[in-house]
Amino acid sequence: MSFGGPQWPQGPQQGQQQGQQPFGGQQQQPFGQQQQQPFGTQTPDWGALADASANRARRKRWLTIGGGALATLVVGAIVATAVVAGGDDDPTANGKNGGPTTAASPTDSPEPQPSFSSVAPPPPPNPKDFISNEAKDKAPISPDTLFPGKKLTMSGRAYQKGATASTTDCASVGQGGLGEILKRNGCDRVIRATYVKDGVAITVGVAIFSTEAEALKAKAQAKGGIAPLTGKGVAEFCRATVCLRRANAVGRYAYFTQAGFTGGKKVTTKDAAVFKASDDLGNFTFNQIYARGRTQASAAATAPAGQ
Numbered sequence: 547m548s549f550g551g552p553q554w555p556q557g558p559q560q561g562q563q564q565g566q567q568p569f570g571g572q573q574q575q576p577f578g579q580q581q582q583q584p585f586g587t588q589t590p591d592w593g594a595l596a597d598a599s600a601n602r603a604r605r606k607r608w609l610t611i612g613g614g615a616l617a618t619l620v621v622g623a624i625v626a627t628a629v630v631a632g633g634d635d636d637p638t639a640n641g642k643n644g645g646p647t648t649a650a651s652p653t654d655s656p657e658p659q660p661s662f663s664s665v666a667p668p669p670p671p672n673p674k675d676f677i678s679n680e681a682k683d684k685a686p687i688s689p690d691t692l693f694p695g696k697k698l699t700m701s702g703r704a705y706q707k708g709a710t711a712s713t714t715d716c717a718s719v720g721q722g723g724l725g726e727i728l729k730r731n732g733c734d735r736v737i738r739a740t741y742v743k744d745g746v747a748i749t750v751g752v753a754i755f756s757t758e759a760e761a762l763k764a765k766a767q768a769k770g771g772i773a774p775l776t777g778k779g780v781a782e783f784c785r786a787t788v789c790l791r792r793a794n795a796v797g798r799y800a801y802f803t804q805a806g807f808t809g810g811k812k813v814t815t816k817d818a819a820v821f822k823a824s825d826d827l828g829n830f831t832f833n834q835i836y837a838r839g840r841t842q843a844s845a846a847a848t849a850p851a852g853q
């Protein structure tokens with residue numbers, strides 16, 4: 547069986563001031579209605595003389611104002627003409643095509659623009675590549691790295707860890723012909739650990755090979771089972787009785803479980819606790835092996851070039 551993994555305004559208009567006379571607008575008497583003094587007794591009309599004098603002063607003042615305004619307009623026109631005629635020398639003048647132009651300072655330099663490589667980065671390393679060949683799989687391995695701590699908890703189910711072991715004599719840790727199969731396919735080492743929960747004990751054995759092909763071949767040929775590992779609070783189990791045996795492989799690792807009752811009771815298909823324990827230990831072992839691949843792939847991805 548297979549274990550599972552991994553978002554302008556216009557201003558007020560200016561009207562004529564009240565009481566303002568039109569330009570040069572002296573008061574006129576109707577024709578023929580000028581007041582006559584008797585002959586020989588005529589005296590100057592001082593009021594009319596005063597009005598005429600005021601009208602002359604007013605006319606002179608308006609001429610002065612009008613002349614000044616005209617002079618201002620003429621000067622303004624000359625300045626405007628000079629600006630338009632000299633537009634080519636003005637850095638803010640319109641360009642030849644009608645658009646505004648800005649003169650660049652000789653000391654200005656364009657800001658550097660970011661550049662992007664047209665070469666796609668290499669894909670990240672595949673964790674499975676590191677656990678499939680011993681040439682890449684260089685991380686340390688031992689019972690403590692594969693099965694750390696004193697207990698294991700899977701989905702709220704806690705298993706107490708018992709004895710652990712490691713050996714290069716792969717043939718010695720198999721039952722029913724499994725040992726010979728491991729040896730024949732080039733097994734280099736077997737690491738075992740036992741866990742127990744509520745009278746159910748499980749031994750998991752991890753056989754390490756040089757290549758993935760060797761591990762897959764051992765899994766395909768597997769028969770018998772891994773020898774149960776007892777001690778450290780775990781009594782003998784799966785001897786001369788029926789137990790649940792399973793085999794699987796990932797990368798250059800083949801792993802095997804044997805689960806049964808510590809009291810010697812035979813395992814049947816109705817013993818859900820035994821099957822669940824076998825599933826938990828198989829999944830945990832798969833995750834631990836694959837984690838080795840992820841760790842080494844991550845280290846390779848961040849290592850300096852040439853290392």
